[in-house]
Amino acid sequence: MPEGHSVRRLAHQFGDVFTGEALSVSSPQGRFAAGAALLDGHTLTDSRAHGKHLFLHFDHAMVLHVHLGLYGAWDFGGDATFRGASSIGAPRKVGEQELFDDDGDDGDYQGPPEPRGAVRVRLVSAHGWADLRGATTCAVITEAEALAVLARLGPDPLRNLPGDRSRFAAGLQARKTPVAALLMDQKVIAGVGNVYRAEVLFRQQLDPWLPGNALSRGAAELLWDDTAAVMADGVRDGRIITTPAVYWDAGALLPAGEHAHYVYKREGLPCRVCAGPVAVTGLVGRKLYWCPGCQQDAQ
DNA sequence: GTCTCATGGACAT
DNA sequence: TGTCCCTGAGACG
Numbered sequence A: 001m002p003e004g005h006s007v008r009r010l011a012h013q014f015g016d017v018f019t020g021e022a023l024s025v026s027s028p029q030g031r032f033a034a035g036a037a038l039l040d041g042h043t044l045t046d047s048r049a050h051g052k053h054l055f056l057h058f059d060h061a062m063v064l065h066v067h068l069g070l071y072g073a074w075d076f077g078g079d080a081t082f083r084g085a086s087s088i089g090a091p092r093k094v095g096e097q098e099l100f101d102d103d104g105d106d107g108d109y110q111g112p113p114e115p116r117g118a119v120r121v122r123l124v125s126a127h128g129w130a131d132l133r134g135a136t137t138c139a140v141i142t143e144a145e146a147l148a149v150l151a152r153l154g155p156d157p158l159r160n161l162p163g164d165r166s167r168f169a170a171g172l173q174a175r176k177t178p179v180a181a182l183l184m185d186q187k188v189i190a191g192v193g194n195v196y197r198a199e200v201l202f203r204q205q206l207d208p209w210l211p212g213n214a215l216s217r218g219a220a221e222l223l224w225d226d227t228a229a230v231m232a233d234g235v236r237d238g239r240i241i242t243t244p245a246v247y248w249d250a251g252a253l254l255p256a257g258e259h260a261h262y263v264y265k266r267e268g269l270p271c272r273v274c275a276g277p278v279a280v281t282g283l284v285g286r287k288l289y290w291c292p293g294c295q296q297d298a299q
Numbered sequence B: 001g002t003c004t005c006a007t008g009g010a011c012a013t
Numbered sequence C: 001t002g003t004c005c006c007t008g009a010g011a012c013g
Helices: A005-015 A032-037 A080-086 A141-153 A165-171 A193-205 A217-237 A292-297
Strands: A024-026 A046-050 A053-058 A062-067 A075-080 A093-094 A098-100 A121-124 A128-133 A137-142 A278-284 A286-290
Touching: A005 A046, A005 A053, A005 A075, A005 A080, A005 A093, A005 A217, A024 A032, A032 A062, A032 A137, A032 A141, A062 A141, A075 A080, A080 A128, A093 A217, A137 A141, A141 A217, A193 A217, A193 A286, A193 A292, A286 A292
Parallel strands: none
Antiparallel strands: A024 A121, A046 A053, A053 A062, A062 A137, A075 A093, A075 A128, A093 A098, A121 A128, A278 A286
16 A cells, blocks of 8 residues: 555645545446535545545535555546646556556546546546545545544654654553554554555664563654654655665666665565565564564664 | 455454 | 455466
8 A cells, every 4th residue: 555655645636636626526436426426516625644544625524535555546637737736747546656657648638538447436627537446445524523533543754743753752652562563553653554664663773573662762753753754755756765875776766676675575685784684574464574683683 | 267465454353 | 363345466377
């Protein structure tokens, strides 16, 4: 899935291309027909992200709440006006990765294409369209219900509001759960997924099994700051890159070798720092990638 | 064609 | 801790 950085980019994108526009809302797949009818014809007034949750606010105080889950994705298309307004370029697909669809014919936009596959929701403005597929959550809720969703989420490092760092540090230190599990707990920190979890623990040289309450206040705050920094890079780049440029091939941004990560999906390969083999272990149902040499033996 | 896996999370047990 | 849901891509026959 899109971790928090992708959802933030999506919020920007909806703000840029659809805010202030009356939208036709439909569910080509049919599964969201009732929800679509509640929104159809209304104007998008605001677009917000918190962690992995996206909230599209409409002029009648109803909110489209979307969580992409593992497989969800949005894609976009439109005319020159739409593409010009887009912050991420359109047409685009934003899901597990961002793709540019180069079969788009800029010149003669004829409206949205025939829906392909299972399109849960389609939004259409005068200038463009957006399709949602495969989301875990897609629901029309009230403003109060949206606030309730926010209330059960932890601080979002991409917002990084005053007090968030302390709240995160306190959340870590209050529990004896392994720090690798706490980073995936959206009540502790919102927006981190399996890639950022593994990469940030490596960057901070933290043993994934270290209990939260064994971290010092300083270590917890550094973990927050590094997560905020690397996720902000992800918002800028539109992809998760956690390694510094020294590891990339000369030239463009990450060509041939793909050296974007330190440990994620690199099991068995030599660690970029200590050259020992990167390991993968199951932790609460997910795969945890880490370097025993750097993150355990060194402790 | 069929199977497996994936950057989640809710719920039951 | 296990099970189920959402969809599509790639590996395999």
